[in-house]
Amino acid sequence: MKVAAIGAGAWGKNIIRSLSELDVLAAVIDLSSEKCAEYTQAYPGIATHGNYREAIAADYDAFVIATPTPLHYEIARAALEADKDVLIEKPMTATSLQAETLVRLAEQRGRILMAGHLLLYQPAIQWIKEFLDAGTLGTLYTVHQERLGLGRARPLENVLWDCGVHDLAVLLLLVGNVPCGIRASGHRIVQPTVEDDVYVHLEFPCGVRASLHNSWLWPETRRRLVVRGSEGMLVYDELAQTVTLHRKGITPDLQNRDDGSEIILRGNGEPLKLELQHFLARVQDRQPPLSDGRSALQVIEVLEQVSHLLES
Numbered sequence: 001m002k003v004a005a006i007g008a009g010a011w012g013k014n015i016i017r018s019l020s021e022l023d024v025l026a027a028v029i030d031l032s033s034e035k036c037a038e039y040t041q042a043y044p045g046i047a048t049h050g051n052y053r054e055a056i057a058a059d060y061d062a063f064v065i066a067t068p069t070p071l072h073y074e075i076a077r078a079a080l081e082a083d084k085d086v087l088i089e090k091p092m093t094a095t096s097l098q099a100e101t102l103v104r105l106a107e108q109r110g111r112i113l114m115a116g117h118l119l120l121y122q123p124a125i126q127w128i129k130e131f132l133d134a135g136t137l138g139t140l141y142t143v144h145q146e147r148l149g150l151g152r153a154r155p156l157e158n159v160l161w162d163c164g165v166h167d168l169a170v171l172l173l174l175v176g177n178v179p180c181g182i183r184a185s186g187h188r189i190v191q192p193t194v195e196d197d198v199y200v201h202l203e204f205p206c207g208v209r210a211s212l213h214n215s216w217l218w219p220e221t222r223r224r225l226v227v228r229g230s231e232g233m234l235v236y237d238e239l240a241q242t243v244t245l246h247r248k249g250i251t252p253d254l255q256n257r258d259d260g261s262e263i264i265l266r267g268n269g270e271p272l273k274l275e276l277q278h279f280l281a282r283v284q285d286r287q288p289p290l291s292d293g294r295s296a297l298q299v300i301e302v303l304e305q306v307s308h309l310l311e312s
Helices: 012-021 033-042 052-056 069-081 096-109 123-133 159-175 271-285 293-311
Strands: 003-006 025-029 047-049 062-065 085-089 113-116 140-150 181-187 197-203 209-215 217-229 232-237 242-250 256-266
Touching: 003 012, 003 052, 012 025, 012 271, 025 033, 025 052, 033 047, 047 052, 052 069, 062 069, 062 271, 069 085, 069 096, 085 271, 096 113, 096 293, 113 271, 113 293, 123 159, 123 217, 123 232, 123 242, 140 159, 159 197, 159 209, 159 217, 159 293, 181 293, 197 293
Parallel strands: 003 025, 003 062, 025 047, 062 085, 085 113, 140 209
Antiparallel strands: 140 217, 181 197, 197 209, 217 232, 232 242, 242 256
């Protein structure tokens, strides 16, 4: 299989390295001739292109797009129209209308359209999904997510569009539904039109409540998922790659119950490589990816709803 990587920036270089390790890297596409020259030297035998249309016209089986978000739709549409399979980094597109168009186009042409929702391919998230589906945590009550740190501020995308995409994708996967109610608040500290700190509260038809806090202006790095159910609580520490089960709660007669805690999973997976392997497998077997276009569309629709609330 021959896969071409479009975009050789900060994240694109990781994709390029992983594709090379999987022995499918055929080309690198970037506007910078200097970067193209660097990759030609680093990965002998690959092709380079300074124009994505030139690359799409060439004989590659699939494309991985890691350009700035505003360019995703244009490039992906051109690739799908050329009957190529496509993996697009998050967020898949800048608007839900663009996402819906790509989904319809991929379905009409029978192409694989996948979004780079990296956290879905973290083994711990897959384990938590199976744990909840098995009913081991009892009735699901709440999901709380934090993605905080002193990050790289963006001039156009707010912190939710930049960081919260991962968390929303995980949330919709775990709950298995889309929210019926959303409240949000944000703080524009560094720039007058871009939120650096965002709180989102979501309600689901099944009764589950969720909260999300994203910030790139935070004194310490924290990436954590807390799931509360009738039989206990799960805490996933993304930095330590541990899942801890807390057999704790409050009984109907308002007594505290504490039967201890234990780390029940330690992870060391490489989610990017696992994500790319999943994409390659779907290109071969033509089955829908875990993070297919429709699931990515749902995430973008939630992002747009939150953005509207933040502007009102």
